[in-house]
Amino acid sequence: MITVIDYDTGNTRNVKNALDFLGVENQLTSKPTDILNSDGLILPGVGAFKKAVDALNERKLVPVIQQAANQGIPILGICLGMQLLFDKSYEFGESDGLGLIDGEVVPIPDNLGVKVPHMGWDKNISVKADPLADGFDGQFSYFVHSYYVKTAEKNILSFVDYGVKIPSIVRRRNVIGFQFHPEKSG
Amino acid sequence: MLAKRIIPCLDVDHGRVKKGVNFINLKDVGDPAEIAAAYQKQGADELVFLDITATNEKRKAIIETIEKVASRVFMPLTVGGGIHSVDDMQSLLKAGADKTAVNSAAVSNPALITxxxxxxxxxxxxxxxxxxxNAASQQYDVYANGGRKQTPLxxxxxxxxxxxxGAGELLVTSMDKDGTKSGYDIDLYRKLTExxxxxxxAxxxxxxxxxxxxxxxxxNVDGALAASVFHFGELTxxxxKADLRKAGVAVR
Structure with a gap:
């Protein structure tokens, strides 16, 4: 059973639609026992970092997700959900994330001749062989974000070139992040 | 390298695509989900739905349409037409839209954007x-209410x-060019993107x-929207995209 973590963020329905379309057994819930008994977790996310952290805290989900990660349950964060996996973000002031991967979330520089937000289809370039990321090498995925993750190279499986190197797939053990929207990259 | 986006636009009235769409192999020519799926297959990068329903059932109809489309078409969906409030935006985003486009309501109430x-x-x-x-004032005027009302902007x-x-993207229609098939308004987009x-x-x-x-x-635009040339199969x-690749423009 794949659990899409429900914390009232924008795109949960689209993630669920994609899983339904693929015939993957899934549920949308914020119940700790359901989350901790899942075969895999998806943490979606759209909008601002701080609001999302507040929404997770209101539902007391931060320690639950951290425990799931420690138990070895595969966790996939999508877009803002990926950014939430890191230590902290500077979007609208500084706020702490889940701290599952070392790194922080910073604004995409807007003085590099690129437009912000980074919105549209961009090409993934693999930097590390991993069965999770290999299929995305050279493929376009749909991105929409104004902040990006700064993290150690060892955590980066692939990136896109947007004036800066924006990590598009990150991984630390069972914790995985996609900066793009797989559910919108059909 | 970010790809330039090709975006078909569908006018939706009471849950049906209104303007004629007659490109090949569609079972149901007016069904938004069917047409959206066909465009996905053709390689569209995004879809824009313009709700032109004029009655009270407006909201319900477009929400049902977007729900249907989003359950089988997996690309970015933008919805515009008659969005007046944050609640309108929320119900469309919940239904599966990725973006909501505001026009006249933002002119009369700019705080809606924020x-x-x-x-x-x-x-x-x-x-x-x-x-x-506007040739007299040598500037581009903004029109509201579907182009019927000139504004001072x-x-x-x-x-x-x-x-x-707080707008994250601009969707700008040239009323001078719309329907003429004589090319996009390059001067307008150059000024905007500067x-x-x-x-x-565009x-x-x-x-x-x-x-x-x-x-x-x-x-220097990021996406180009078109309706009739795609709907009538004049261009696929x-x-x-093949032509753009030849011209050295990055496409997916």
């Missing part, structure tokens, strides 16, 4: 602008203000293959 951006993020708020060249200034207020640093989608005037390369190259998205 309210939407604060609640959902700038990427969910597209400012749609209908612009028309200058399109370039309004675009800048909209971005300051003025703002968010993505700009709309209105597309008639031939080379119009796309021209607006990407010279107008594959044709457009």
């Amino acid at each position: 309210a939407g951006a604060e609640k959902f993020g700038s990427q969910c708020v597209v400012l749609a602008i209908d612009a028309k060249w 200058n399109a370039i200034e309004w675009a800048k203000r909209g971005v300051e207020l 003025a703002v640093n968010v993505p700009v989608i 709309s209105g005037g597309c008639g031939q293959l080379q119009d796309f390369a021209e607006v990407f190259d010279q107008g 998205i594959e044709d457009v």
Whole structure:
């Protein structure tokens, strides 16, 4: 059973639609026992970092997700959900994330001749062989974000070139992040 | 390298695509989900739905349409037409839309842009602008109410203000070019893209293959929207992308 973590963020329905379309057994819930008994977790996310952290805290989900990660349950964060996996973000002031991967979330520089937000289809370039990321090498995925993750190279499986190197797939053990929207990259 | 986006636009009335769509192999020519799926297959990068329903059932109909489309078509969906409040935005985003486009309501209530951006993020708020060249004042005027009402706003200034207020993208229709099939309004898009640093989608005037390369190259836009050339099969998205590749424009 794949659990899409429900914390009232924008795109949960689209993630669920994609899983339904693929015939993957899934549920949308914020119940700790359901989350901790899942075969895999998806943490979606759209909008601002701080609001999302507040929404997770209101539902007391931060320690639950951290425990799931420690138990070895595969966790996939999508877009803002990926950014939430890191230590902290500077979007609208500084706020702490889940701290599952070392790194922080910073604004995409807007003085590099690129437009912000980074919105549209961009090409993934693999930097590390991993069965999770290999299929995305050279493929376009749909991105929409104004902040990006700064993290150690060892955590980066692939990136896109947007004036800066924006990590598009990150991984630390069972914790995985996609900066793009797989559910919108059909 | 970010790809330039090709975006078919569908006018939806009471849950049916209104303007004729007659490209090949569709079982049900007026069904939005069916048409959206066909465009996905052709390689569309995004879809824009313009709700032109004029009755009270308006909201319900477009929400059901978006729910249906989002359950089988997996690409970005933008919805515009008659969005007046943050609640309108929320119900469309919940139904599966990725972005909501505001036009007349933002002109009369610019705070709507900020309210939407604060609640959902700038990427969910597209400012749609209908612009028309004013030869007397030598500027682009903004029109509201589906192009029927001239406003005192200058399109370039309004675009800048909209971005300051929180819009994450601009969808700008040239009323002078719309329906003419004589090419996009390059001058308008050049001025806009010099003025703002968010993505700009060009709309209105597309008639031939080379119009796309021209607006990407010279107008510096990020996406090009078209309706009839795609709906009537005059051009396919594959044709457009092949031509853009030849012209050295990055496409998916």
